[in-house]
Amino acid sequence: MFDTTARPRIFSIPPGADFPAELVRGIISRTAPQPPEALAKVRILVNTRRMARRLTSLFADGQPRLLPRISLLTDLRALVPTADLPPTQEPLRRRLDLARLVTALINANPDIAPRAAVFDLADSLTSLLDEMQGEGVEMSAITSLETGDQSGHWERSLQFLEIVRAYLEESGDSSPGPEAIRRLAVNALGEHWTQTPPNDPIIIAGSTGSRGTTLQLMKLVASLPQGALVLPGFDTDCPDAIWDRLGDEKSSEDHPQFRFANLLKTLNARHTDVDPWQPSATSLRNALISLSLRPAPVTSQWLSDGPALGDLGPPTADMTLIEAAQPRDEAVAIAVAIRDGIERGKSVALITPDRTLGRRVAAALQRWNIVPDDSSGRPLALTAPGRFLRQIGDMMTGSPRSDTLIALLKHPLARTDDRGPHLRATREFELFLRRNSILSPSRADLAAFTDRRPEWLEWIGWIRDLMGRVSEPQEPNLGLILARLVAMAEWISAGPNHPSSGALWDETAGRDTRDALSVLLSAADSAPQVNTAEGIRLIGRVLSAENTRDIEGGRPDVMIWGTLEARVQGADLVILGGLNEGTWPERPAPDPWLSQKMRRQVGLLLPDRQIGLSAHDYQQSVCAREVILSRAKRDAEAQTVPSRWLNRLTNLLAGLPAQTGPDALNAMKERGQRFLDIANMLDIGDSIPPARRPAPAPPANLRPKSLSITDIQRLIRDPYAIYARYVLGLKQLNALRPEPGPAMRGDVFHSIMERFVREYGTNSGKFDVDQFLHIADEVLDALVPWPSTRAHWRGHLTLIADHVVGTEAWRRATAIPVGLEVKGKISIADSDFDIRGKADRIDRLQDGRLVIYDYKTGSPPTADAVRHFDRQLLIEAVMAEMGAFTNIPPAEVARVVHVGLGRTPKRNDIELIETDKGDYRTVTIAAELRDLLRQYDSGTRGYVSRRAMEKMRFEGDYDHLARFGEWDETQTAVPEQFR
Numbered sequence: 001m002f003d004t005t006a007r008p009r010i011f012s013i014p015p016g017a018d019f020p021a022e023l024v025r026g027i028i029s030r031t032a033p034q035p036p037e038a039l040a041k042v043r044i045l046v047n048t049r050r051m052a053r054r055l056t057s058l059f060a061d062g063q064p065r066l067l068p069r070i071s072l073l074t075d076l077r078a079l080v081p082t083a084d085l086p087p088t089q090e091p092l093r094r095r096l097d098l099a100r101l102v103t104a105l106i107n108a109n110p111d112i113a114p115r116a117a118v119f120d121l122a123d124s125l126t127s128l129l130d131e132m133q134g135e136g137v138e139m140s141a142i143t144s145l146e147t148g149d150q151s152g153h154w155e156r157s158l159q160f161l162e163i164v165r166a167y168l169e170e171s172g173d174s175s176p177g178p179e180a181i182r183r184l185a186v187n188a189l190g191e192h193w194t195q196t197p198p199n200d201p202i203i204i205a206g207s208t209g210s211r212g213t214t215l216q217l218m219k220l221v222a223s224l225p226q227g228a229l230v231l232p233g234f235d236t237d238c239p240d241a242i243w244d245r246l247g248d249e250k251s252s253e254d255h256p257q258f259r260f261a262n263l264l265k266t267l268n269a270r271h272t273d274v275d276p277w278q279p280s281a282t283s284l285r286n287a288l289i290s291l292s293l294r295p296a297p298v299t300s301q302w303l304s305d306g307p308a309l310g311d312l313g314p315p316t317a318d319m320t321l322i323e324a325a326q327p328r329d330e331a332v333a334i335a336v337a338i339r340d341g342i343e344r345g346k347s348v349a350l351i352t353p354d355r356t357l358g359r360r361v362a363a364a365l366q367r368w369n370i371v372p373d374d375s376s377g378r379p380l381a382l383t384a385p386g387r388f389l390r391q392i393g394d395m396m397t398g399s400p401r402s403d404t405l406i407a408l409l410k411h412p413l414a415r416t417d418d419r420g421p422h423l424r425a426t427r428e429f430e431l432f433l434r435r436n437s438i439l440s441p442s443r444a445d446l447a448a449f450t451d452r453r454p455e456w457l458e459w460i461g462w463i464r465d466l467m468g469r470v471s472e473p474q475e476p477n478l479g480l481i482l483a484r485l486v487a488m489a490e491w492i493s494a495g496p497n498h499p500s501s502g503a504l505w506d507e508t509a510g511r512d513t514r515d516a517l518s519v520l521l522s523a524a525d526s527a528p529q530v531n532t533a534e535g536i537r538l539i540g541r542v543l544s545a546e547n548t549r550d551i552e553g554g555r556p557d558v559m560i561w562g563t564l565e566a567r568v569q570g571a572d573l574v575i576l577g578g579l580n581e582g583t584w585p586e587r588p589a590p591d592p593w594l595s596q597k598m599r600r601q602v603g604l605l606l607p608d609r610q611i612g613l614s615a616h617d618y619q620q621s622v623c624a625r626e627v628i629l630s631r632a633k634r635d636a637e638a639q640t641v642p643s644r645w646l647n648r649l650t651n652l653l654a655g656l657p658a659q660t661g662p663d664a665l666n667a668m669k670e671r672g673q674r675f676l677d678i679a680n681m682l683d684i685g686d687s688i689p690p691a692r693r694p695a696p697a698p699p700a701n702l703r704p705k706s707l708s709i710t711d712i713q714r715l716i717r718d719p720y721a722i723y724a725r726y727v728l729g730l731k732q733l734n735a736l737r738p739e740p741g742p743a744m745r746g747d748v749f750h751s752i753m754e755r756f757v758r759e760y761g762t763n764s765g766k767f768d769v770d771q772f773l774h775i776a777d778e779v780l781d782a783l784v785p786w787p788s789t790r791a792h793w794r795g796h797l798t799l800i801a802d803h804v805v806g807t808e809a810w811r812r813a814t815a816i817p818v819g820l821e822v823k824g825k826i827s828i829a830d831s832d833f834d835i836r837g838k839a840d841r842i843d844r845l846q847d848g849r850l851v852i853y854d855y856k857t858g859s860p861p862t863a864d865a866v867r868h869f870d871r872q873l874l875i876e877a878v879m880a881e882m883g884a885f886t887n888i889p890p891a892e893v894a895r896v897v898h899v900g901l902g903r904t905p906k907r908n909d910i911e912l913i914e915t916d917k918g919d920y921r922t923v924t925i926a927a928e929l930r931d932l933l934r935q936y937d938s939g940t941r942g943y944v945s946r947r948a949m950e951k952m953r954f955e956g957d958y959d960h961l962a963r964f965g966e967w968d969e970t971q972t973a974v975p976e977q978f979r
Contacts, residue, residue, distance in 0.1 A: 001030050001042065001201040001226060008222035008267045011277040012234030015286055016623025018570025019232045020051065023205050024058040026230075026277045027068065041200040042068035043079075045221075047207055050375065050565055073207060073214055074178065076185035083188035088181050089171070091126070092542070093523040096478075097171070098122040098129075101163045103528035112156060118528070119538055121160065124592055129164050131604055134179035135212035139165050141602045142594070157593050182213045190220050201226040208232070208259035210613060211605075215266060222267055230277055231260060233620035237290035243271045245295060252295050253608035256615035284315040286623050292648045293619060299648075306656045316653070316664040322630040322672035330632040331360035332679040333672075334577055337628055338558055339368055340675070341573040347557040349571035351621050353586055353614070354578035358560045361577070365558070367682070372558040375565040377549030380516055383509035386543045388413045389489055393536035395470045396485065401440050402433045403737035405467075408492070415495035416502040422495070425459040434734045439785050441467070462496045474532040479524035481535035486517060512548040563617040574624035579631040579643040585614035618645050628672070690966035694720060695942030695973035698727050702978075703936060709837030709875050712929070715936070716869055716948060723943035724958040732957045740789040746857045748793065749901050750840060752779045753804075753855050754820050757841060760808060767808070769801045796903060803905045815843035815851060824876075824884035833933045839876050842888060849894040852876050860898035860908040867918045869948060873898070874925045877912055881922050893922060942975030 002009055013022045023044075031038045046052050052070045059067050071078055077085060099122035106113055113121060132139070142161060147154045176184070202221050208231070209215040221227040235257050246252045246261035264271060288309055294301055309315070322337070324330035334350060338361070341348040352358055355376065362372055380386045391408045406426065408414060415422040432449050433441060446464055450457050469488055474481060493502030505514045520542050530538065559571065563584075566574075578584050588607030591599070599606055621627070622645075629649075631642055642650070653661035704726035707715065715722050724730045738744070755775050760767050776797045780790045819842035827834045841853040854873050861870040873896035883890030893912055900906035912920045935941045945962035946954075946969055956964075 001027075001034070001038065002228055004225075007273055008269050009228040010222065010231065010264075010267070010269060010274045011228060012231045012236070012274045013277050014236060014280060014283065014623070015233040015289070015620045016283060016625065017280070019206060019620075020054045020058055021570055022278050023230055024055060027203075028059075028065075029278075036066055039068055040066035043200065043202045044068055044070045045073050045202070045204045045207075045217075046070065047073055048564065051206055073204070073217065074182060076182060076189060076217075080185055080188045080192055083185065083192070085181060085184055085188070086176060088178050089176065090519065090523055091178065092519055093526050094129075094177055095119075095122050095126050096523055096526040096528075098125050098163060098167055100526060100528040101167060102160070105159060105163060109159070112159065116534075118534075119541060121592075125160065125164055128161075128593060129167070130177055130179045132164075133177055133183060135604055136183060137602050137604055139168065142598075145598055145601065147598070161593060179213065183216075186213055186217050186220070189217070193220060193224065197224055199225060201228065203228045203230060205230040206232050208613070208616060209263040209266075210259050210609060212603075215263065218263065219266055229263075231263075231274065233616055233623075234260060234274060235286070235290050235619065236274075236276075237287045238271070240271075242294060242298070245298070253606055254611040254615060255295055256293055256612060256619040258612050259616065283623065284309070285319075288312065288315045288652075289619055289622055289649070292652045293615065293645065302652055302655060306652065306661075307659060309656070309659055312653060312656060312659045312661045312664040313667075316668055318626040319668050320628040320671040320675075321650075321665075321668040322628060322675055323669065324630070324632045324676060326634050327357065327360065327632045327636070329676065329679060330577065330630055331357060332364045332682065333675040334361050334575055334628075334630055335364035335367070336675045336678045336682070337573075337575060338365060338372075339370065342370070342557065346572035346626070347559075348573045348575065349559040349561055349566070350575045350577055351561050351563060351566040351617075352577035352584070353563050354583050355562075357578045362560065370558060371554050372560045373554035373556060374549065374560040376560075376562050377547040378509075379544050380509065380513050380546045380548055381540060381543040383513065383548055384411075384413055384507075385489075385504055385510045385513040387411070388493070388504070389485060389513070389543070390536075390540055392470070392489055392492065393485055393539060396474075396481075396488075397533040397536055399440050400467050400470060401737060402438055405441065405463075406430050406433070406736060409463075413493045413502065413504055416493055416504075417495050417498045417500070422459070425456045428453055428456065429460075429463070430736065431733075434736055437734045437738045439738050465496075466492065474535075476529040476531055477524075478527040478530055478535050478538065479521060481530070481532055482517060482521050482524060482539060485536070485539065508550045509548045512546070513543065516542060516546045563614060563621075566617060566621055571624070573626045573628070574621050575628040575630060576618070576621055577630045579629055579646045580635075581641040581643055584618070584643050585611045615645060618643075622649075628675075629668075630672075691963040693945060693967040693971040693973040694962050695944040695975045696720070696723050696727075696978070697940060697942040697975040698723070698978050700937055700939035702727055703939070705832055706834050706836065709835060709872050712835065712875060712932075713870055713872055715932070716871070718945065718949065718956050718958075719936075719943035719947055720945035720962050721956055721958050724961055727943075730958070730961070740784065740786055740793075742857065744784075745793065746855075748779060748783050749797075749857050750821075750855055751783065752776050752797070753840075753901075755779065756804070757808070757817055758820055761812070767805060769805050772801050772805055773798060799903055800901060800905050804901075807899075807905075807907075811843065815845045818842055818844045818850075819885055819888050822885045822888065824879045824886065826879050826882050826884040828930055828933055830930065831933060831937055833937065835875065835879070835929075837872075837876060837879065839880075839885060842880065842885065844891070845894060849892045850877075850880050850888075851894055852880060852896045854896070854898050856898050856900050856902075858900070858902060860900045860906055863908065863910055863917065865950070866896075866898075866908075866910060867920065869950065871925070871929075873910075874912075874920065874922070875929065878922045878926045878929065940975065940977075942973060944973045 011026075013019050027039070027042060027044075031042065044055065046055065049072065052072065055070050056067065059065065077083075099118055102118050102121050102125070103115070106115055106118065131137075132142075139161070143158060143165070202224055204218050204221050207214055207218065207229075209218050218229055222229055233256070238257055243257075243261060246255055246258050252258050252261075260271075264273070291302065291305055291309065320337070322330065322333050324333055338348045338350065350358065350361055350372070358374060358376070359378075362374060365372060381390060388408075388411050391404065391411060395404055395408065406429070409422070409426045409429075429449060432438075432452070433445075436445070438445050443464065446460050450460050469491075474484070490501035490504055493504040494500050495502070504510055517539070520539065527538070576584075588610055591607070594602075594604065596606055622629070629646060631646065632640060634640055650665055653665040655661065704722065707722070711722060752775060756772055759771075759775065773794075776794060780794060784790045784793065819839060821838055821840065822842060823836070823838045825834055825836040839852055840855050843851045843853070845851060852873055866874065877893040877896055879885060880888065880893050881890055895909055895911045897910070898908040900908075910920055912922055914921055914924075936943075945964065946956065946959070949956075949969070956962075
């Protein structure tokens with residue numbers, strides 16, 4: 001197949017070419033003159049199974065022929081069948097073995113690391129061990145390093161690195177890892193080929209030789225009589241001086257061609273010894289990209305070598321640049337570009353290392369029922385079975401809360417055998433929990449629900465059983481935790497009295513999840529002792545690390561690839577998405593054990609290696625025939641920085657005006673802006689006029705005839721809220737997960753003050769701060785289920801305790817309380833309205849007059865606000881003078897007082913008299929109240945939304961219903977009469 005040569009046989013396929021297709025064409029053309037069986041004798045070694053499948057498909061396409069033998073570089077046993085290679089240890093078992101040793105170290109030295117970091121440390125040590133075995137680095141080379149570390153960090157690191165030594169001594173050669181097996185296989189292969197070199201062609205295709213074991217194998221194959229290397233994305237436009245620099249300087253690891261320079265140096269070859277695999281025309285795009293990627297120290301060559309590129313219009317004619325404002329806009333614009341490519345009959349591939357961007361684009365494509373073929377699939381933890389298991393696991397680690405319980409019951413995999421009745425019961429139960437603000441349902445709560453809804457008695461019995469099962473004590477054993485989790489998931493999915501597992505494992509994601517858990521269960525005996533929370537976290541990590549891919553339903557002409565998959569594929573239109581620093585290239589993972597200098601000393605891989613591989617992926621992809629470059633200018637946190645390679649390309653173009661570089665760059669951006677404009681238009685839809693400011697005016701017979709004192713205040717500020725609550729009958733639901741917000745704090749502080757005032761003077765006329773705080777503790781314990789919130793509010797009350805006790809003593813010197821949390825009701829004269837309410841506190845002065853108090857956990861309202869808007873106390877004064885409050889005879893009200901309970905206590909006393917600042921007399925307030933209610937009782941005045949909000953940023957309970965935002969407070973509202 002190959003001519004005899006004295007030098008290593010190295011071929012290249014240029015960037016931008018469809019590597020598998022070019023490889024197949026070259027092999028077929030070279031074996032065409034030979035007998036048919038010659039093709040079957042060819043062995044091709046590739047990096048990935050996807051590459052192997054693509055090659056098989058390409059060879060099978062066309063006329064009938066025998067197929068070559070295609071295998072993976074990671075599976076070399078077939079090449080050395082006589083070698084006595086030990087079985088490979090399961091990677092998960094290795095991680096758990098190391099986790100067990102890390103746990104023992106932390107238990108012996110609790111200060112060395114938190115126990116919660118056990119599995120993170122074990123994963124990091126596993127990666128280091130795999131890398132050591134892949135690069136042939138002995139443990140002694142690391143532990144003998146001289147660092148001169150004065151901080152003690154290296155000493156602590158050595159304690160963990162000793163775990164690797166202990167693990168290797170414990171396991172010996174009985175079950176080495178995959179990298180160690182590969183190195184043993186390559187060594188055995190070298191010995192075998194030295195004695196009996198194969199005469200049939202062996203080709204390593206698509207590898208850059210970035211790993212030590214792979215580099216060793218490539219060196220062996222290149223020395224065979226019919227061995228050959230076919231390099232992907234080899235840059236023939238890179239000049240001699242750059243190749244010499246790449247071979248001599250370690251600082252060039254981040255260059256896309258560095259791996260090839262290192263390979264050629266290992267093979268004692270030069271870049272001029274690399275022959276083209278297939279004849280191909282010179283690409284102007286390749287020359288442009290090659291120049292833009294020159295090493296940073298020699299970018300001055302842009303000015304000297306740039307003019308040789310000629311007119312930059314043709315090389316960039318099929319290039320587009322999308323610069324979106326934010327990630328969502330980028331995803332939608334990419335989806336539009338994909339749709340455009342489909343309409344033009346193109347096969348389209350999105351290449352991105354950002355899996356979130358890939359999922360966003362797939363979601364945006366659903367608008368047109370386009371399902372892409374996503375090469376990486378989805379993490380099992382994000383699939384329906386994965387989320388279901390994680391939700392159950394969360395409930396196993398603590399008492400079931402209302403929100404977690406309802407979320408689990410609503411999951412599509414819950415009670416799949418009787419889904420309809422189950423959802424109806426869940427809805428009613430959720431409403432019950434919300435109405436009663438139940439944080440964590442108890443058996444008494446379940447019984448109260450069945451008292452109201454006896455038809456769901458059997459269903460509630462199942463809920464009671466479920467809550468009992470998740471609350472059972474656990475053994476500190478991963479296998480038992482996992483088995484219990486799976487059993488519970490199957491039971492919840494099927495429902496009671498169903499022996500099956502429901503639909504939990506039915507789909508592809510379910511089967512893949514079950515397989516991943518089976519592997520974990522088989523290795524669970526190697527795990528350290530864990531509590532339930534640690535075991536559930538480990539299960540979640542395993543599910544997050546494994547992906548599932550549904551091979552059915554995706555379009556063959558729309559692909560989403562990671563950078564690894566892009567190396568072995570071809571498409572008419574290539575989109576490079578997420579071209580920002582930190583995404584492409586990704587930031588190197590931090591190494592907690594070895595610095596870059598230490599890695600270089602012992603021969604481990606440097607962090608810049610991954611950047612160099614990403615640069616090579618970029619160079620291969622950006623040289624495609626038609627390419628779109630895409631990025632978002634901002635992410636969720638801050639402005640983004642363009643990828644270094646995109647930045648180089650745009651700077652190069654902008655700096656060559658004589659070659660029309662700036663014009664070419666502007667044309668690229670204009671083509672990208674077209675996709676952004678279309679994406680923006682998608683969300684506009686039909687032109688719909690914005691809603692007007694609502695002011696519904698229902699007939700008088702539909703309007704409310706009874707309002708609370710708080711409702712009167714709401715009627716003044718936001719009349720639409722009264723309309724929505726009483727005319728439409730809409731009431732805001734309580735949160736499913738109650739939060740300790742201002743409303744709850746107000747209720748709790750009111751309860752404390754009520755009990756404090758009620759008990760004041762009952763202990764021989766004495767009351768001190770300790771008694772006040774004792775009352776506060778009892779109320780907080782009874783009403784606040786969050787320990788941190790109790791502690792925070794208790795601290796607040798401690799700060800104001802002296803003030804509260806002191807001012808109470810001052811009040812008792814002139815008045816006595818005659819009503820605490822006392823209810824009242826009055827009817828408005830000349831109308832059928834009545835007003836009801838409850839006063840926090842009413843005191844009677846020595847002269848018989850009354851004082852009405854209201855407690856405020858925030859700042860008390862000003863006198864002007866009380867006069868015009870916050871009329872609660874003024875209305876209570878009117879009611880008190882009419883004898884509306886239970887067991888309190890009518891009497892004149894002297895003043896009303898707002899008592900602030902903030903961290904800086906304040907009070908606002910208002911005498912009910914007429915002054916130059918306002919008329920606060922109860923007769924005036926009563927007249928204004930009657931006038932207000934008559935206006936709304938007439939049936940002509942509309943309930944205006946947000947009539948007089950205290951602050952513009954105030955959020956009302958019904959603003960969404962009023963479509964606030966389509967209008968603002970400057971718009972005049974016109975009453976809308978009902979027909």
